[in-house]
Amino acid sequence: MKRQQPIELFMPPNMLKAKVGGGLGGIDMAAMKRAEAAMDTLKSEFNDWIAADVKALIEARAAYAKAPGGNARGALLRRAHDIKGQAPTFNFPLIARVAGSLSRMIGELPESTALPLGLIDAHVNAIQVIHKKGLHDTSDKIAQALCAELDARVDEVLAAAPK
Amino acid sequence: MSNYRFDRLKILVVDDNAHMRKLVVTILQAFGVVQIFEAENGERALHVLRESNPDVIVLDWVMEGMSGLEVIHAIRTNPQTPNPFVPVIMLTGHTSMDHVRQARDAGVNEFIAKPVSVKTMMSRLVAVIEHPRPYVRTGVYFGPCRRRRGVEEYRGPERRSETPKQQAAE
Numbered sequence: 001m002k003r004q005q006p007i008e009l010f011m012p013p014n015m016l017k018a019k020v021g022g023g024l025g026g027i028d029m030a031a032m033k034r035a036e037a038a039m040d041t042l043k044s045e046f047n048d049w050i051a052a053d054v055k056a057l058i059e060a061r062a063a064y065a066k067a068p069g070g071n072a073r074g075a076l077l078r079r080a081h082d083i084k085g086q087a088p089t090f091n092f093p094l095i096a097r098v099a100g101s102l103s104r105m106i107g108e109l110p111e112s113t114a115l116p117l118g119l120i121d122a123h124v125n126a127i128q129v130i131h132k133k134g135l136h137d138t139s140d141k142i143a144q145a146l147c148a149e150l151d152a153r154v155d156e157v158l159a160a161a162p163k
Numbered sequence: 164m165s166n167y168r169f170d171r172l173k174i175l176v177v178d179d180n181a182h183m184r185k186l187v188v189t190i191l192q193a194f195g196v197v198q199i200f201e202a203e204n205g206e207r208a209l210h211v212l213r214e215s216n217p218d219v220i221v222l223d224w225v226m227e228g229m230s231g232l233e234v235i236h237a238i239r240t241n242p243q244t245p246n247p248f249v250p251v252i253m254l255t256g257h258t259s260m261d262h263v264r265q266a267r268d269a270g271v272n273e274f275i276a277k278p279v280s281v282k283t284m285m286s287r288l289v290a291v292i293e294h295p296r297p298y299v300r301t302g303v304y305f306g307p308c309r310r311r312r313g314v315e316e317y318r319g320p321e322r323r324s325e326t327p328k329q330q331a332a333e
Contacts (some may be wrong), residue, residue, distance in 0.1 A: 008316055009308065016292045021166035027285055029168065029192070035193035035206045035281040042189055049182040074227070081225045082180050085256030089186065096278075103256070147293040149173030 046090040046150050054131050057099075061124050065117055073115065077106040083127070091136050094143050096149060099124045107156040113161050119153055126150065167292070169195035173215060174203050176236065178223035178254065179207040183279075187279045188220055188252070190284050205229025209244075210236055217244040217277060224255035224266070231255070232269040239305050247305065248298060250291035254279065272296065273300025 021047055060079040064072040080103040087096035102123040106115060120150075126146055129135075174196050174213050178184045200215050202208035204226055212220070214276055220238070224231035231253060253271040253311050255262070266274050272295075273287040296307040 009297055010300075011295070011297045014248065014292075014295050016172075016295070019171050019218065020167045020169060020292055022292065027289060028167050028169075029281075031194040032281055034195075034287055035190045035285070038189050038193040039186075040185065053182070069225075078179070078227060079224055081256050082183070086180070086183060086186075088278040100256075120300070126332060 008021060024041050035139040044066050050087060050131060051094055052082075052096070053086065054095075055122060056071070057083060057127065061120055062122070064115070067083070070116060073106065073111075074121070076115075077103060079161055080106060080123075092130065094130045094140070095127050096133055097138075098100065098123055098130065098140055101147070101150045101154050109161050116157055119150075119157060123150060165290075167195075170197050172189055172196050172219060173198040173200070173217040175199075175208065175211055175217040175220045176195065177203075177205070177220065177226075177231070178316075179237055180201040180223070183223065183254075183277075186279060187284070189222075190279070190281055193281075194285065194288070205231070205234040205237075208234055208239075212238065213245060217249065219288070220249055220251045220272075222251055224253060224262075225268075228245050232265065232309060235269045235271060241305075250295070252287050252291065267309050268304070270304070272307050 057076075057079040060072070060076040064076045066072075080099045082104050084096050087093065087099060094125035102120065105119065105123075109115060130143065138144075167202050169191075174191055176184050176187050176191070176199060178187070181203070184203070188199050188201065196214075200217060202211050205271050208220070208222070208229075211217075211310075214333055216286055220236060222231045229237075235253075237249065238249060250272040251270070252273045252275060253266045254275045254277065255266070256277045257263075258267075258276045263274055273290050275283050275287055298306065299308045
């Protein structure tokens with residue numbers, strides 16, 4: 001391809017390094033320990049945080065069911081995506097997996113294709129149950145079977161969707 | 164022991180989820196960062212950027228309104244941006260290679276896949292301090308060089324294209 005404009009490659013001065021110093025350029029272990037300790041103190045809030053996230057997901061599901069158009073679909077995706085990213089930090093890896101399945105379905109289905117409300121509900125209900133029962137163990141057989149079933153159903157929906 | 168003066172840094176944390184912002188801010192404060200600014204959406208982030216000129220931005224991808232990718236595009240190309248070279252660490256629940264490529268092509272410097280850990284946050288912060296990437300300006304791209312290593316030594320065929328890659332909004 002003939003270029004219309006030259007490519008400019010340059011290295012800006014490293015102002016960050018000049019600002020923070022750090023002779024050896026390695027990981028600051030003392031800062032790491034402080035941060036780990038700060039995270040430990042935050043853990044007492046994690047139960048409230050995941051509860052708030054689950055509540056927001058339920059509300060987003062209700063809003064989508066009421067009016068599927070407009071911003072409701074995007075809001076539902078953002079809530080599922082948030083939970084997928086945060087639930088492992090809150091020690092709910094199973095919730096993260098189910099939320100990941102839900103966000104995959106919403107994100108990969110074409111905008112022109114309506115979301116299957118029944119399958120959304122199956123995901124939201126599963127997340128509620130896992131949260132209420134406090135299931136943290138990823139080796140739980142029933143939870144594994146449930147996650148596998150949801151994944152398979154999402155695969156089916158995506159396979160049937162117009163390309 | 165690296166003895167970084169993190170207290171001299173100004174960092175902007177952009178995420179529409181208040182819990183995630185609190186988590187990131189807590190980690191950064193424990194690192195010693197004092198000046199931390201928060202924004203709950205892209206529009207607010209650009210406003211704070213103009214007012215505070217942060218040294219580093221930690222940016223969520225999926226947000227209501229402007230997505231993280233749109234925010235980066237504005238940072239790199241908007242003439243009102245005080246520092247188009249500001250390092251951006253993209254924080255996201257997206258983990259596929261395709262998403263990593265999209266983030267790279269949008270001009271992010273480093274990428275953190277959620278869940279956030281102290282170790283990952285430290286390593287990305289150190290990366291933008293110790294291993295800044297050269298910047299590239301073409302007709303269709305401005306941002307950190309997307310070839311992470313060996314730019315100076317590269318002797319292979321020229322593959323850099325002027326053709327814009329389509330970037331999804333999210």
